[in-house]
Amino acid sequence: MATRQAPAKEKLIGAAVKVVREKGFNATSVDDLCREAGVTKGAFFHHFPTKVDLGIAAAEAWKLHANELFGGAPFMAAEDPLDRILGYLEFRRDMLDGPIGEFTCLVGTMVQESYDTLPALREACQDSIWGHALTLVDDIEAARVRHGVTGDWTAESLALHTQGVLQGAFILAKAADDPRAARDTADHLIRYVRMLFNLAPETKE
Amino acid sequence: MATRQAPAKEKLIGAAVKVVREKGFNATSVDDLCREAGVTKGAFFHHFPTKVDLGIAAAEAWKLHANELFGGAPFMAAEDPLDRILGYLEFRRDMLDGPIGEFTCLVGTMVQESYDTLPALREACQDSIWGHALTLVDDIEAARVRHGVTGDWTAESLALHTQGVLQGAFILAKAADDPRAARDTADHLIRYVRMLFNLAPETKE
DNA sequence: TGAAACATACCAACTGGTCGGTTTCGGAGT
DNA sequence: ACTCCGAAACCGACCAGTTGGTATGTTTCA
Numbered sequence: 374m375a376t377r378q379a380p381a382k383e384k385l386i387g388a389a390v391k392v393v394r395e396k397g398f399n400a401t402s403v404d405d406l407c408r409e410a411g412v413t414k415g416a417f418f419h420h421f422p423t424k425v426d427l428g429i430a431a432a433e434a435w436k437l438h439a440n441e442l443f444g445g446a447p448f449m450a451a452e453d454p455l456d457r458i459l460g461y462l463e464f465r466r467d468m469l470d471g472p473i474g475e476f477t478c479l480v481g482t483m484v485q486e487s488y489d490t491l492p493a494l495r496e497a498c499q500d501s502i503w504g505h506a507l508t509l510v511d512d513i514e515a516a517r518v519r520h521g522v523t524g525d526w527t528a529e530s531l532a533l534h535t536q537g538v539l540q541g542a543f544i545l546a547k548a549a550d551d552p553r554a555a556r557d558t559a560d561h562l563i564r565y566v567r568m569l570f571n572l573a574p575e576t577k578e
Numbered sequence: 579m580a581t582r583q584a585p586a587k588e589k590l591i592g593a594a595v596k597v598v599r600e601k602g603f604n605a606t607s608v609d610d611l612c613r614e615a616g617v618t619k620g621a622f623f624h625h626f627p628t629k630v631d632l633g634i635a636a637a638e639a640w641k642l643h644a645n646e647l648f649g650g651a652p653f654m655a656a657e658d659p660l661d662r663i664l665g666y667l668e669f670r671r672d673m674l675d676g677p678i679g680e681f682t683c684l685v686g687t688m689v690q691e692s693y694d695t696l697p698a699l700r701e702a703c704q705d706s707i708w709g710h711a712l713t714l715v716d717d718i719e720a721a722r723v724r725h726g727v728t729g730d731w732t733a734e735s736l737a738l739h740t741q742g743v744l745q746g747a748f749i750l751a752k753a754a755d756d757p758r759a760a761r762d763t764a765d766h767l768i769r770y771v772r773m774l775f776n777l778a779p780e781t782k783e
Numbered sequence: 784t785g786a787a788a789c790a791t792a793c794c795a796a797c798t799g800g801t802c803g804g805t806t807t808c809g810g811a812g813t
Numbered sequence: 814a815c816t817c818c819g820a821a822a823c824c825g826a827c828c829a830g831t832t833g834g835t836a837t838g839t840t841t842c843a
Contacts, residue, residue: 381823397691399604403799414800415824424799474694481749485690486602488752489679499753525779526769530762533750537763541746544686545738547693548704557735558742564731565770574730586789608833619834620790629833788841798831807822813815 382420384410389431395474398483425494432497435479436504455516455570466559469552477543506532520570538562587625589615594636600679603688630699637702640684641709660721671764674757682748711737725775743767
């Protein structure tokens with residue numbers, strides 16, 4: 374059933390994810406991408422009509438990758454939806470470590486450069502961010518019911534807020550060339566969600 | 579004392595602030611900047627050795643601009659430091675309106691593209707973000723004392739958190755090509771700060 | 784009058800993208 | 814099993830436009 378995917382296409386998408394996260398979309402040339410993927414320019418333009426089209430494909434791959442990574446993580450096995458949400462946020466906080474280019478967000482980077490000039494890429498980035506954020510909505514709703522929490526906010530806005538805070542954390546990490554401020558910001562986010570659900574502050578080990 | 583500044587230099591900095599916010603640093607060419615500023619290339623390279631140096635100058639100008647704008651805003655006259663903080667955050671939330679290129683952050687945009695490739699620009703962006711964030715620290719400390727609030731967080735981390743959330747809000751606005759999600763995120767931030775200081779949720783009019 | 788401010792023509796390197804070609808490969812016919 | 818075929822995959826030389834930056838001026842002004 375699954376038609377055997379040509380390797381060059383996948384290698385180019387992988388190269389885009391890696392290099393664009395480091396250098397940004399505009400600063401990454403087609404030659405850079407071909408070199409990183411070990412592929413020629415002919416192969417590039419056989420699979421993608423333009424460089425932007427590779428960016429769009431990378432944004433789609435990024436969404437699939439994220440939903441797979443987090444959807445299959447251990448914390449998702451928790452019975453209480455609130456534990457799944459907090460597990461997700463703690464997982465994301467703990468990821469903020471090591472080389473900056475390895476934990477930051479491809480589509481957050483790309484959308485900064487493209488929102489006004491490359492509408493198709495902007496839309497792909499929105500789809501990627503929203504597509505991941507919305508996977509949290511059901512658990513937030515369920516947690517609200519289970520814990521009897523109301524408040525003047527929607528589950529969707531809280532889901533997007535978590536993504537926004539993480540995007541902001543990436544910027545702080547990039548600016549400082551150090552992930553500490555990013556982790557502090559994630560801690561504030563976790564503290565906020567706990568307070569929304571009337572939980573005591575996270576205990577430190 | 580103030581040596582009469584040559585207009586070309588200022589015009590170029592102004593042009594950089596405007597165009598880079600729209601198109602990003604890398605996608606903005608020297609010719610773009612000269613055209614926008616109404617200045618020739620000769621003038622450009624007379625005042626700035628390289629394009630990156632203009633970016634750095636723009637980052638510095640941006641910090642001054644921000645601290646002037648917010649430091650002189652009406653909410654700063656409030657007597658209670660907590661009111662000044664909340665006034666600041668509400669002001670920033672209310673700014674999230676109109677064309678996206680007019681409320682987003684220059685240095686947040688630039689640092690995404692430069693953190694790994696242009697260390698001098700990255701540092702200027704950090705200085706700009708941190709330099710603004712730190713103007714909030716004294717009020718946060720004072721509010722903590724005044725309202726008897728402790729908790730497992732530092733004033734500096736909360737100040738940086740506010741900037742991080744705003745940076746994330748800009749990304750959401752750019753991705754959606756719409757500021758609504760950004761305002762929702764700012765509302766969550768305000769709700770968080772109010773909860774930290776044991777205030778009731780913001781009343782809507 | 785001398786230095787700083789500004790202008791214009793120019794350049795080598797690089798940009799995204801094209802184009803004519805060769806190689807690879809799954810299946811159809813025998 | 815073997816050949817053959819057409820399409821898809823892949824190659825690399827090439828191109829016109831743009832890039833950041835330079836060289837050589839002329840103008841402005843204290």
